[in-house]
Amino acid sequence: MSSEFIFHCMSGLPRSGSTLLAAILRQNPNVQHAGITSPVLPMIVKISSIMVEGELVTEFNESQRKNLIYGIIKNYYLNKTSTHNKNIIFDNHRMWCTRLNLLDYIDPNSKVICCVRDPVWIINSFERIIQSDPLLGSHLIPIEYRGTLHERVEALLSNGGAFGYCWKAIREAFYSKFSRKLIIVDYDTLTKRPKETLIRLESILGIKHHVYDFNNINFNSANRFDENLNTVGLHSVGKHIHPPSRHLEGSKNP
Template sequence: MSPSPDVHFISGLPRSGSTLLSALLSQNPALVTSGRSSPVAPMILRVSSLMAEGEYAGDFDARKRDRVLRQILDSYYASGTERRVIIDTHRDWCARLGLIDTIFPAAKVICCVRDPIWIMDSLERLIVRDPILSSHLVPIGKRATQHDRLDHLLSADGVFGYAWRVLIEAFHGPFANRLILVDYDYLARYPKATLATLTRELGLPAHDYDFAHVESHDHTAFDQALSTPGLHQLRPKVSYEERRCILPPAVQETLAGGMFWRRPQAGESGARILA
């Protein structure tokens, strides 16, 4: 029997490079990546809740619980188990570092981060690309104005608000040493240095990554289900591009200074920071 592959995770903030990073890592033939958010984290969370309460709670001791939860990921990636490393992506991994510490004790969580101003700018550009504003990233009752859309995206139920809260908790929590924060600007400017550091930190097999010819997984069906075409679309070449921000100045002022991982004391958390 071949040894079980190593397991690591990608999490962090939306519109911060997780799809790009996953696409780059997938060039390595020793790795299998999910490309976008996979169902593994939600499946593990639902099964673990069944183990924790109700009529079946007494059926699972710690060893059986951990074995069953590990096998969810193993089974999902069964076709890629000949690979040496699995890297799964989902925002919820930042909220479940204690679970990762127990069932994947050698795993690291790569957290893709970015200036919140440019995350919200990117989300707004995606949404208004559609003239009838049909994106499911925002409920229909919150789509009328830019301020309504931004308020929802920043709320606890919003795609940014939720990810921001769990990232903050993870960064300041007891398992922060499992985190590797990758700033989008750093990845876009220095992709070779980023991948070299991740190769060392994760113990990945060496590979000569091609940053001029990036091919992503086909996420068309996933993006269409969210009525947000282009959500996971990538440019063919890794590059940093300047652009004009379309957010009102008042919103920019509210979000300014949010890059806590760039503050001098950020390294005290124990997380590895590439910024």
């Protein structure tokens, strides 16, 4: 990867703290970008298909392929920084877990932060967000599966569902020969011991230590993304870190 910036990724399971962690990392003066899902990896995959399939394959050599991939990353983030010292990028996409070999090709030193959480609480978190809209209009669930709780859970757990796909992807990454690139961050650990979690993360990534303010977290750049999914609050982050309440949606007991 170019010496202009350091490239790492975020992936893992949904509703498991990746947005919260990104919001915290943005406080670090050396971090250029950390946020929600970016289009970088899908763009790389699409242009890669042109370079390796069909009649145009012969028009690309190894150097051209690498330069084009690097160019996507560099030019997407080119105008997202205002100072030279902000040189660390955390690109967020769930598909990175299925493309560890590509990431190693891009930069052997890059890592993937995988946020994880007990699946029961992931599904519960999704259901709480979805039920916050009385019309159940979230595009996370196909309209034909929005009728009942059981149908919504089945849709989330399906192969292409918001949870099902990520579950398959992280298992693939965990058992691949590139699993050394993974950094697993547990949601409960992050919310209960954020200081220790960030210190450990900085150590693994070789990032200069920064004192984070866990009582003044600001992140409001995902509103349009959430509105497009008709799932307002999907990437909402509270100002203060606190462990989540343990109330199952639909349970009669508090």
